[in-house]
Amino acid sequence: MRRWIYLINPFAVIGKMSFAKGIKISTYHLAQLELNKTLPFFGGIYIIYKVLHDDFDLAYNLWRVQVGYQKGSTLSKNELLRNLVDVKFGEWEYVIAGVFKPNTPNYIMLFPRGKSIFVRGSIESRINAVGQLGIALGGFETLSEVKADVDDFFGQLTNVREDQLGKKGSKGVKSDDVEHKMAAVTTQMYANLGLLMNHYKDDPKLIESFFDMTTIRRHEQTVFRKTVKKHRDYVVVERTFDEGDYVKLKNDGDVSLSFALVAQANDPITLGTSVVVNAEDEKLISIKSLGDLSNRFLKVQNTTEFSGHCVLEFQ
Numbered sequence: 001m002r003r004w005i006y007l008i009n010p011f012a013v014i015g016k017m018s019f020a021k022g023i024k025i026s027t028y029h030l031a032q033l034e035l036n037k038t039l040p041f042f043g044g045i046y047i048i049y050k051v052l053h054d055d056f057d058l059a060y061n062l063w064r065v066q067v068g069y070q071k072g073s074t075l076s077k078n079e080l081l082r083n084l085v086d087v088k089f090g091e092w093e094y095v096i097a098g099v100f101k102p103n104t105p106n107y108i109m110l111f112p113r114g115k116s117i118f119v120r121g122s123i124e125s126r127i128n129a130v131g132q133l134g135i136a137l138g139g140f141e142t143l144s145e146v147k148a149d150v151d152d153f154f155g156q157l158t159n160v161r162e163d164q165l166g167k168k169g170s171k172g173v174k175s176d177d178v179e180h181k182m183a184a185v186t187t188q189m190y191a192n193l194g195l196l197m198n199h200y201k202d203d204p205k206l207i208e209s210f211f212d213m214t215t216i217r218r219h220e221q222t223v224f225r226k227t228v229k230k231h232r233d234y235v236v237v238e239r240t241f242d243e244g245d246y247v248k249l250k251n252d253g254d255v256s257l258s259f260a261l262v263a264q265a266n267d268p269i270t271l272g273t274s275v276v277v278n279a280e281d282e283k284l285i286s287i288k289s290l291g292d293l294s295n296r297f298l299k300v301q302n303t304t305e306f307s308g309h310c311v312l313e314f315q
Helices: 010-017 019-035 040-099 105-110 123-137 141-199 204-210 213-217
Strands: 223-228 232-238 246-251 257-262 275-277 281-286 297-302 308-314
Touching: 010 019, 010 141, 010 213, 019 040, 019 141, 019 204, 019 213, 040 105, 040 123, 040 141, 105 123, 123 141, 141 204, 223 232, 223 297, 232 308, 246 275, 257 308, 275 281, 297 308
Parallel strands: none
Antiparallel strands: 223 308, 232 297, 246 281, 246 308, 257 275, 257 297
């Protein structure tokens, strides 16, 4: 049997769609209650609701700070990996090739897969490749300076990676706290709706002014799934994005995928403007990280030889 619509909390539905929208409708409701708090009927309602809203607002802002920290760690890690490809590998290989010519046994021992292992693969495999090179260089005293630089760079990579993973864990705790505080707010908002319905039973249209009806009426899909064929890009969703929106990019496939906002559906994803998510990994990021918010198309790109798959969940 279909559930009676009046028993469905519409504010909880909005909150589950997006933390940002939950804050938006709660802030609006609090403001309307504050305008009327001197009236006997509204005084107690305002006091109770303000406590719950303030708790929600604090938890939400702490969560946003954690997301910002994680983004900073991700940028540092990506900068180091770009430096590995653009600078460091070339410097190391130049010195090593001056001692051991390419294709000789010692050169092959140090670079068994050439440059590819440093350029492609998972984050962990690329970081491990640097560590293994440092270990292999330990047997050659003439390359001690190269070894010291490799070891130092390996330390930088591992420290940033551990820092990022640690912040990702703390971010998860904050996210749970936001959900808990948001549930308390949306439940109380639903209760307030009932009180207002009784108070204004002879003129129900007055109730609307206490709620952000524009946001409440704008229901949008929040979870998107996409299979991404090899050497293809696709539009995952077209919509207007808000500055406070966050999206979880989950790559549950076997290849790395790139994500970005573009102006037109046929526009390509360009190097340097996208966020890359490795296979079996996920990132929770601000929508602003994907590009200009005036761009309405969120696209995913697969540049590999195999098909991939992703799940996008808007927060």
